[in-house]
Amino acid sequence: MTREDKQSKPEFDTERVVLLSICHFIHDIYSSFLAPLLPFLIEKFALSLTQAGFLSTVMQIPALMNPYIGKLADRISVRYFIIMAPALTAVPMSLLGVAPSYGILLILLFLTGISVSLFHVPAPVLVYRVAGNRTGRAMSFYMTGGELARTLGPLTIISAISLLGFEGFYPVMIVGIIATIVMYFKFKEMPVTLKPKEKTSIRKTWREMRGLLLPLSAIVVVRGFMHACLTAFLPLYIMQQSGNVWLAGIALSIFEGAGVVGILTVGGLSDRFGRKRLLMFCLVVAPCALLLFTVTSGWFQLGILLVTGFSLLSTTPVMLAMIQEYSEDGSSAANGIFMMISFLARSAVVVLVGFVADMLGLEKTYVICGVIGLAGIPFVVRIGSSVKEEEPMEKTF
CATH class of the missing domain: 1.20.1250.20 (MFS general substrate transporter like domains)
Incomplete structure (x- = not known):
């Protein structure tokens, strides 16, 4: 574009x-x-x-x-x-x-x-x-x-x-x-057929978009480890650590609520400061906050959980914006490929996280997921070398 x-x-x-x-x-x-x-x-x-x-x-x-x-x-x-x-x-x-x-x-x-x-x-x-x-x-x-x-x-x-x-x-x-x-x-009157004179091809779309889809897919996978341990096992983790049923009950709501605020906020900020910068910010803060979460307790731990939810769940609108802008006219095929990869990654990662938790315990699993989350940072850097120079996600508006 x-x-x-x-x-x-x-x-x-x-x-x-x-x-x-x-x-x-x-x-x-x-x-x-x-x-x-x-x-x-x-x-x-x-x-x-x-x-x-x-x-x-x-x-x-x-x-x-x-x-x-x-x-x-x-x-x-x-x-x-x-x-x-x-x-x-x-x-x-x-x-x-x-x-x-x-x-x-x-x-x-x-x-x-x-x-x-x-x-x-x-x-x-x-x-x-x-x-x-x-x-x-x-x-x-x-x-x-x-x-x-x-x-x-x-x-x-x-x-x-x-x-x-x-x-x-x-x-x-x-x-x-x-x-x-x-x-x-x-x-009903809005003309939104994107490329009526061209036949879209999934293979062609992948070739054209792989410079962005490959690093984003890798980010989805490493992000998936953090997401899986927090959404699937958070109440159980809190119960094991504190024995506080009430704390365990509200922890997931706090995490999801912070994510809603993050989603509503970060996408708009990326219009001003750039997609890559905001994605990098979230993928640095989220794993660090998750690791800090594992070494804290009580109400301070819930405060760290707010930061984790805000930064971890807010990456999706930024990535969706990247995909649409990189495809020039917006592409459903590109979004479909990304969503399929996301689905497969989430399905596999949840099972793997559960297996690791059975073998090593939830406390060590949370630490491992936080460390894996840091592996997403190099892939954000990779986006910078694969995306076209005039790509709008590199601009501020």
Whole structure:
């Protein structure tokens, strides 16, 4: 993207950025229903824990198709995917309570997984198109919607079950359908087909983007070790260290809450100070804070956890902005490749962290994850030598 292209970009479209963020919030509330519904599903269908765990796996399988969904979105128009996704996710997730069999549950969750990919792969492209030259700020708004949804989704579905019963909560799908209708009227006229005269190729996209995708993928992997130990095992770690049940209960909420603030803040700051600088800052602070977390205790430890959550979880909007800007016109295929790599990395790393914790204990595992996190720093440096000189992430706005 040339300097002239950047200057010709439209102004930050506040209405559409906020609408996309709200739509992300509504969509992800539905996709977060599964975990709080598991106890009810296990009881209704007499499921084993293996069968219950397989439900989540089936929902995530479509993520393997993310590059192909991105390729299709680049050829058609990203708006159609995003407009339909809230309804396509809301309907199957709202029908889980009335599913007559385990097989139908699997079908509903697989359809949900497809819809989740249909939304998350092209949505950052549309955010990029309406962000003007404040891509980082727009990505922060967008990602904040998703983070808040994962926080409030379980409360939403439990409240619905309390009011309507497990087999009667299906009317909650109405909100998702309304979101789709509103999105249709707001985006139906927006020309967002990115390259209508060119056929996109996943292989070609990878060749063109690998200078950025390779280091970012490595960062996702090393960041994944820190993320896995903190999200999957934090309450258990606090319990082992302090024996304080209350402290263990609020620790994860503090971590996630700090992440929401970081996501909302860091993307916008990267517009001003540069993507690479902010990414470097986060990937230096996060592992150092995690290592400090392992040698502290009590309320001071929770303060360190705030810093860790803020710096660790805030890197996603910066990386999404980098991908869209590096692809010049914005690319769903590039975002799909990155999301598939992220999915595979997260899935593998969580298992590996659990294995190490079984072998060495959580305390040593946390230290190891913090040290591995420091390995992300050289990959940030590598981005500087692989990205084009005129790349906007190296500029301030």
